[in-house]
Amino acid sequence: MTATTPTQIQQILLRYKQAVQALPLTQQAYAVILKAIRELYLAPGEAFLEREITAMLEMSRTPVHEALIRLEMAGWxxxxxxxxxxxxxxxxxPIREISQxxxxLDGLAAALATEQAQHNDLSELSGLIDRQETLxxxxxxxxxxxxxxEFHTKIVQIAANQRLSSLMDSYSDQMYRARLYTIKERQLPTHSIQEHRAVIAAMRAGSGKAADELMQAHRHHGSREIIAILKQSQE
Structure with a gap:
């Protein structure tokens, strides 16, 4: 990923801040900094001064400091x-453990979503796959x-299990960051598009078991590629 300049980082942070401005200040700072880390604008391994982030966010020190403490506790x-x-x-x-x-959980979500999905849900999921292919x-x-x-989050939403959704929230951002970090080192993900279509076909057929198995195989396939790239970069 091309290095992002401090000016560009500030523009990104302020744009994210506008989206969460209804939240209390500490929550705003937490959400904005996490989003920037997740999207790799605050890059893995890079160091930042607290006052730099405070200035970029145009906020006082206290909410930013409290947000940083929370982000440390969450492992970011x-x-x-x-x-x-x-x-x-x-x-x-860590990514291998999280991916396991x-x-x-993604397989379970696909199985539960198969029971709950309406025609418009499946059409929306197919539309997301089409967008992925174009991109x-x-x-x-x-x-x-x-x-x-968005595709995987939609399936979790259709599953309509709040505890499952909460568990996924604990890990999905970490996996998203790893996917984004390695995507340009991976082969063009045509197989991933095919695997998504296979999951939706199983859901349309009403087979939760098949949707579960296909989804787990899909996730394991992608994770193996990510972990191999991370291992190579750490050697």
Whole structure:
């Protein structure tokens, strides 16, 4: 990914801030910084001064400092006392552990969604796959990954299980960041499009078991590629 300049980072942060301005200040700061980390604008391994982020966000120190503490507790950054913070790197072993969990949860979501899905839900999912295919061939891979996330999130929403959704929320951002970080090193993901279509075909046929198995296989396939790239980059 091309390096982002401080001016560009500020523009991105302020744009994200506008989207969450109804939240209390600490929650605003948390959501904006997390979004920038998730989207790799605050890059893995990079160090930032607290006052730099405070200035970029055009906020006072207290909500930003509190947000950074929360982000450290959630495993996104490492705070350096009286200085700033470093963004946690994306490492193969944690991603492997997370992917083992999320593959099972995604499979369960697909099975539950099969029972709940209406015609318009399946049409929306198919439309997202079509968008992914267009973005893939246009080599807009950042947006491709965003739509991929939207596809999987939609299936979790259709499943209508709040506890499952909460569990997925704990891990999905970490996996999204890893996918985005490695996407340009992977082969053009034509197989992923085919696997998405296979999951939807199983859901249309009313086979929750097949949807579960196909989804888990899809997630394991993608995770193996991501982990291999991360391992290679750490050697």
């Amino acid at each position: 950054i490492k705070v350096i006392p009286r200085k700033g913070f470093t963004v946690e790197p994306i490492l193969a072993d 969990i999320t593959a099972v 893939m061939y246009a080599h807009d891979l950042h947006e491709y990954v965003a739509v991929d996330q």
